[in-house]
Amino acid sequence: MRRLAVSLAGLATVAIAVSGFAPGPSAAAPQIDPPQFDPPRTDSAPSYYSLKLPAGLTVADLVRDGYDISHGHGSRPTLVATTVEADRLRDRGVILGKTGNVYQPVIRSATAGTTYYGGYHTAAGHEQHNAAVTAAHPDLVRLYDIGDSWKKTNGQGQGGHDIQALCITKLTTGDCALNSTGKKPKFVLHAQIHARELSTGELAYRWIDLLVSSYGKDAAITQLMDTRELWVVPMANPDGVDVVASVPSRPILQRKNLNNSAGGCPAADAGVDLNRNSNFQWDPQEGGPCDETYPGTKSVSEPETIAIQGLLDKLYRDTKGGVGEPAAANTTGVFLSLHSYGNDILAPYGYTNTAAPNKAALVALGKKMGGFNGYPVSTGDGGVGYFAPGATDDWLYGTRGVPSYTFEVGGGSGSCGGFFPAYSCMDSTFWPKNKGAFLYAAKAAATPYGTLP
Ligand SMILES: [Zn+2]
Known part of the structure; x- marks a missing residue:
C-alpha cells in the first residue's frame, strides 16, 4: 500500500496516542505482552474488515483518525483493526464485516534465522x-x-x-x-x-x-x-x-x-x-x-x-x-x-x-x-x-x-x-x-x- 494511516494493529498502546481516540476508562486497551518468540494469539489480534460507513463519515476521516485502511483497485476499502478498534468504530455507527485474519497458519521453516x-x-x-x-x-x-x-x-x-x-x-x-x-x-x-x-x-x-x-x-x-x-x-x-x-x-x-x-x-x-x-x-x-x-x-x-x-x-x-x-x-x-x-x-x-x-x-x-x-x-x-x-x-x-x-x-x-x-x-x-x-x-x-x- 502506498498510503496507510497509523498502524494500530497488534499494539494496544498505539490507539491511545492516535488523534480521534478519546482515552478514558471505556477506551482502556487490553494489556498486550511485548513481542516474544511465538506468543499465543490474543483476542486483540488484528483482522481484516470490510466497512460500511454511516452518513457524514468518510474513509478519509477514518484515515486521518489513524485507522489502517486500504483500497484495492475497484474493490471496497479494507480495514486492519484489532477487536478493540473494531468496537470503537461500531460505536461510531460503522458496520464492519470481518473478511479474514491478518495471520495465516504457519508451517515452521527448518532454516530458522534465515x-x-x-x-x-x-x-x-x-x-x-x-x-x-x-x-x-x-x-x-x-x-x-x-x-x-x-x-x-x-x-x-x-x-x-x-x-x-x-x-x-x-x-x-x-x-x-x-x-x-x-x-x-x-x-x-x-x-x-x-x-x-x-x-x-x-x-x-x-x-x-x-x-x-x-x-x-x-x-x-x-x-x-x-x-x-x-x-x-x-x-x-x-x-x-x-x-x-x-x-x-x-x-x-x-x-x-x-x-x-x-x-x-x-x-x-x-x-x-x-x-x-x-x-x-x-x-x-x-x-x-x-x-x-x-x-x-x-x-x-x-x-x-x-x-x-x-x-x-x-x-x-x-x-x-x-x-x-x-x-x-x-x-x-x-x-x-x-x-x-x-x-x-x-x-x-x-x-x-x-x-x-x-x-x-x-x-x-x-x-x-x-x-x-x-x-x-x-x-x-x-x-x-x-x-x-x-x-x-x-x-x-x-x-x-x-x-x-x-x-x-x-x-x-x-x-x-x-x-x-x-x-x-x-x-x-x-x-x-x-x-x-x-x-x-x-x-x-x-x-x-x-x-x-
Ligand atoms: Zn507499500
Whole structure:
C-alpha cells in the first residue's frame, strides 16, 4: 500500500496516542505482552474488515483518525483493526464485516534465522543469498553496498544494515559499472521499501534465482542477460525487515524505517515512510511523526532514500525537463517498485491527477505488464483512492523520465491476501503471476517509449 494511516494493529498502546481516540476508562486497551518468540494469539489480534460507513463519515476521516485502511483497485476499502478498534468504530455507527485474519497458519521453516513465517527470508537470509549468488556466479553478478540503513548510520554500532543492490548480466567490459553510459539498457526491481509487505522481498529473491539459474539454459533469459543490466534491490528497508521478522510466526506490521529521532511516538509508530521521502513533490502534509505516511523532516532526510536515489541517479541519465515536459522518445530503462496489496499497477504520476506528459505510453507499457499478472493500471488516485507525493517511482519518472511503476502484489482478503499471505502463495500465485511481468519489463527497457516488444 502506498498510503496507510497509523498502524494500530497488534499494539494496544498505539490507539491511545492516535488523534480521534478519546482515552478514558471505556477506551482502556487490553494489556498486550511485548513481542516474544511465538506468543499465543490474543483476542486483540488484528483482522481484516470490510466497512460500511454511516452518513457524514468518510474513509478519509477514518484515515486521518489513524485507522489502517486500504483500497484495492475497484474493490471496497479494507480495514486492519484489532477487536478493540473494531468496537470503537461500531460505536461510531460503522458496520464492519470481518473478511479474514491478518495471520495465516504457519508451517515452521527448518532454516530458522534465515527465514520466518513459513519461509519468507529475513534480512540475514537475503544478505546470505546475495553473497552466495555473487560468489557462485562471478561471471553474472556484481554486488554493491549502496549505503547504510538508518540504524547502521545512527545506531552507535547497534545493528543496522548495508543497503544491497545486485547487478545481474552476462558481464562484459564496462557492464555494471554504476553509470548511465553502459551499452545495456537497465531494468531495476526494487522491493520491501515497506517492510511489512512480505511478498515483495520474496519476489525479488526469486527473480535473482531465476536469472542466475537460467543463463545458458533458457534462450530468452540468456538473450536478456546478454543485452540488459538487471538490477535488484531486494530490501530497501532492511532495518524494518528486522522488526517484521522479529516474531517469526506472527510478523510485526512495520512499514517505515526505524528513525525515531522525531520523538513523541510509541516505538511501534516511529519512523519515516521511505516512499514519501524523495525530493520530487515531497509534501510535509503527508503526516506527522507517528503516522504511517510520515515523510520526514525534509525530503531525502533518510539514509535509505539517499542510497536508492543515489543508485538510480547513477544508473539513469536525465532525459526529461520539468514536471509537465515529456521524457525523450529514446529514453531507456524501466523501474518497478514492489508493494502490497491491492492487485494494482500504478503508473506516474501518483501525486496528482494531472496527467503525466508521457501518460499514454506509461499506461500502454503498464497494460503489457498487466497482461502477465492480471493487474489493472491506474494513475493519480484512480483505483487506490489516495495520492503518494514523494514516492520513489514518481521521483524517477518525474526527474529522469524513466518509466517507473508500483506493483501492489496480492488481494485484500483470503489466505493469499493482505500484508502477511501464507508463504505457499509465493508458489501458487505471486511468483507465477509476476515472473512474466518482470521479464517483459526487462525486455521493454530498451525502447519503453518506442515500439514495445
Ligand atoms: Zn507499500
